[in-house]
Amino acid sequence: MYRLLIINPGSTSTKIGVYDDEKEVFEKTLRHSAEEIGKYKTIFDQFEFRKDVILDALKEANIDIKTLNGIVGRGGMLKPLVSGTYEVNDAMINDLKIGVQGQHAANLAGIIAKEIGKSLDIPAYIVDPIVVDELSDVARVSGMPDIPRKSIFHALNQKAVARRYAKENGKKYEDLNLIVAHMGGGTTVGTHQKGVVVDVNNGLDGEGPFSPERSGGVPIGDLVKMCFSGKYTYEEVMKKINGKGGVVGYLNTLDFKAVVDKALEGDKDCKLIYEAFTYQVAKEIGKCAAVLSGQVDAILLTGGIAYNEHVCKAITDRVKFIAPVVQYGGEDELLALAEGGLRVLRGEEKAKQY
Helix, strand or coil: CCEEEEEEECCCEEEEEEEECCEEEEEEEEECCHHHHHCCCCCHHHHHHHHHHHHHHHHHCCCCHHHCCEEEEECCCCCCECCCEEECCHHHHHHHHHCCCCCCCCHHHHHHHHHHHHHHCCCEEEECCCCECCCCHHHHCCCCCCCCCCCCCCHHHHHHHHHHHHHHCCCCHHHCEEEEEEECCCEEEEEEECCEEEEECCCCCCCCCCCCCECCCCCHHHHHHHHCCCCCCHHHHHHHHECCCHHHHHHCCCCHHHHHHHHHCCCHHHHHHHHHHHHHHHHHHHHHHHHCCCCCCEEEEEEHHHHCHHHHHHHHHHHCCCCCEEEEEECCHHHHHHHHHHHHHCCCCCCEEC
């Protein structure tokens, strides 16, 4: 048996878990007030504070850290890399500290994991960060040489759900062609060809379907005109793309379940946005099917919104002609991180080096 500590920092919280193999024995979300976080100028400045909060929570739960065999953290905004479990090394720590592709609370996970692991002489890993990049060469071509397409998506959950589907069906992930649609605060739809995500929309920066708080793809010419209109700052335009776009931009709410409920009760505004969302996700799935020349083994719907039966049915009705559709509501990130660490500790795969 292997005991793992899992660390998943968010902007105002840190979710931790302890797993004995795949069994969760402890889980807690540590909330951080705006006042606590506001004391620190940079993400990295929060390092000692967050580490101490984690260690205090484990002590309070009577979990002896000396019983741990490894620590797994959520991957941060690193340089693009292929999917897998990575040993936290000095090069990674440096890039996490400086935020080589941006500042994000997830950058702290690998740093904290390494620091605790070093004190216990046990390994520290990260698994499938959002910068996993396995795009095919043709998928990188955007139409504008200055701006190649980038791979930023829900890699951890998409890969975990794809592996889960394969295991449940007695097959190998690497032998299947799958389309995975993650629907949460952001929406990303990935084309998984024999274990490689050869194409996926960048749900962070304005590609693909809109979501509760992100715009998805918008008319480019009109966006350029908006940028040069003098009415908005750079920060305000970026907020329209990520933060105040999508559902919240139209209906002033992030509660997509409430939107669906109102739509089903006859609210015309909610009905339009609900139908537009399922329409756009289905259309993105169709694009992925074209990438695979129609050779699709299954379509997987996941993320928080995939708990909603009405949403999944609306999407399924449009795409079931392509392949069977399977629903996996939610995103069990702690378990997905634990599974990545276990694959290395059990010798099923070798830890990659950053």
